[in-house]
Amino acid sequence: MLVNGELREDKISIDNGFYFGEGLFETMLIYNNRILFLKEHIDRINEGLKTIGIDKRIEEKEVINALKELKFKDGVLKLVVSEKNNIFTWRKNNYTEAIYDNGFKLKISSLRRNKDSIVTYLKSLNYLDNILEHRKCKEEGYDEVLFLNSDNEIAEGSVSNIFFIKDNTIYTPDINCGLLNGTIRKYIFKNYSVVEGKFSKDELLKSDEIFLTNSVMGIMPVSKFEGRIFKEKEVTYNIINDYKSYIGHAK
Numbered sequence: 524m525l526v527n528g529e530l531r532e533d534k535i536s537i538d539n540g541f542y543f544g545e546g547l548f549e550t551m552l553i554y555n556n557r558i559l560f561l562k563e564h565i566d567r568i569n570e571g572l573k574t575i576g577i578d579k580r581i582e583e584k585e586v587i588n589a590l591k592e593l594k595f596k597d598g599v600l601k602l603v604v605s606e607k608n609n610i611f612t613w614r615k616n617n618y619t620e621a622i623y624d625n626g627f628k629l630k631i632s633s634l635r636r637n638k639d640s641i642v643t644y645l646k647s648l649n650y651l652d653n654i655l656e657h658r659k660c661k662e663e664g665y666d667e668v669l670f671l672n673s674d675n676e677i678a679e680g681s682v683s684n685i686f687f688i689k690d691n692t693i694y695t696p697d698i699n700c701g702l703l704n705g706t707i708r709k710y711i712f713k714n715y716s717v718v719e720g721k722f723s724k725d726e727l728l729k730s731d732e733i734f735l736t737n738s739v740m741g742i743m744p745v746s747k748f749e750g751r752i753f754k755e756k757e758v759t760y761n762i763i764n765d766y767k768s769y770i771g772h773a774k
Contacts, residue, residue: 535608535610536607536608537607538605538606538607538608539605539606540603540604540605540606540607540608540648541605544647544648544649544650545575545577545605545606545648546575546577546603546604546605546606546608546647546648547568547571547572547575547603547604547645547646547647547648548568548601548602548603548604548646548647548648549564549565549567549568549601549602549646550599550600550601550737550738550739551564551586551599551600551601551602551738552599552600552616552738552739552741553590553595553596553597553598553599553600553613554597554770555596555597555771556590556596556597558586558587558590558600559738559770560706560707560710560738561583561586561587562583563706563709564586564602564706564738565581565582565583565586567646567704567706568581568602568604568646569581571645571646571647572604574641574645575645575647577604577605577606579604579606581602581604581609585609586600586602586611589602589611593611593613595613597616598613598614598615598616599613599614599615599616599739600612600613601613601614603648605648616739618739618740618741618743622743623743623744623763625746626743626744626745626746626747626753626756627665627666627667627735627743627744627745627746627747628664628665628666628667628745628746628747628748629665629666629667629668629669629680629733629735629745629747629748629749630660630663630665630667630668630669630748630749631668631669631671631724631749632656632660632668632669632670632671632681634652634656634670635670635671635672635673635675636670636671636672636673636678636679636700636701636702637672637673637701638672638673638674638678638699638700638701639673639701640701643701643702643703644698644701644702644703644704645703646703652681653681653682654681656668656670656681657681657682660681667680667681667682667683667735668680668681669685670701671724672700672701674721675723675724676696676700676721676722676723677696677700677722677723677724677726677727678696678700678701678702679696679701679702679703680735682737683705683735683736683737683740683743684702684703684704684705684707684708684735684736684737685727685733685734685735685736686711686717686733686734686735686736687722687726687727687730687731687732687733687734688730688731688732688733688734688758688759689726689729689730689731690731691758692716692718693711693715693716693717693718693758694717694718694719694720694722694726694730695708695711695717695718695719696719696720696721696722697719697720697721698719700721705736705737705738706738707736707737707738707741707742707766708736710736710766710769711736711742711762714765714769715762724749727748728748728749728751731753731755731758732744732745732753732755732756732757732758732759733745733748733753733759734759734762741763741766741767741770742759742762742763742766744756744759744760744763
């Protein structure tokens with residue numbers, strides 16, 4: 524099933540994905556007519572489908588064929604899967620060089636991430652906390668909002684994973700703190716030495732640099748967090764340049 528505004532709209536079957544959010548999604552970056560980290564996205568959604576008990580499997584070929592039918596070379600491909608639906612949509616990538624130059628302004632959410640909930644670790648259609656908190660932070664003049672968990676440990680952003688740098692060492696919250704293991708998070712682990720742990724807001728404020736990751740924006744420097752201005756971004760920019768080189772040559 525392929526759904527995309529002007530191109531084509533097929534009938535969508537009403538199921539528990541619509542009624543109760545029983546489904547999953549993946550958001551994939553299309554760069555130079557290639558879907559980046561396709562295998563990682565497919566592996567994650569298939570593992571998630573097993574976890575929530577939906578007896579189906581998404582194949583890479585299906586995603587590649589959807590991209591061909593949509594006929595776009597660059598942008599963002601979204602796949603939504605529920606019991607009776609596989610839906611593909613496309614949109615533009617709105618991250619510009621100016622946004623990376625300015626960096627993100629980050630704040631703490633008043634909500635707490637439930638590290639004991641299975642939903643926390645899935646890219647599920649139960650995304651309302653993230654949507655509402657992200658919308659609220661944008662209205663307040665921020666770019667992203669950070670969730671702490673019920674133990675006041677750093678968890679994740681509403682649309683991102685978080686990393687910080689102290690004395691040239693990269694740190695990030697452990698998955699068990701209550702976060703989604705993002706595709707770019709995995710890329711960072713594969714290419715750099717990273718220390719996982721349980722970290723407080725104060726440790727984040729005392730860090731040298733902060734950056735955020737997700738599959739669409741890649742790696743985003745943080746310029747302001749809870750009133751503190753982060754001028755130093757040297758390590759982050761080195762990581763960004765490495766990433767740009769990687770996706771330029773990735774197959």
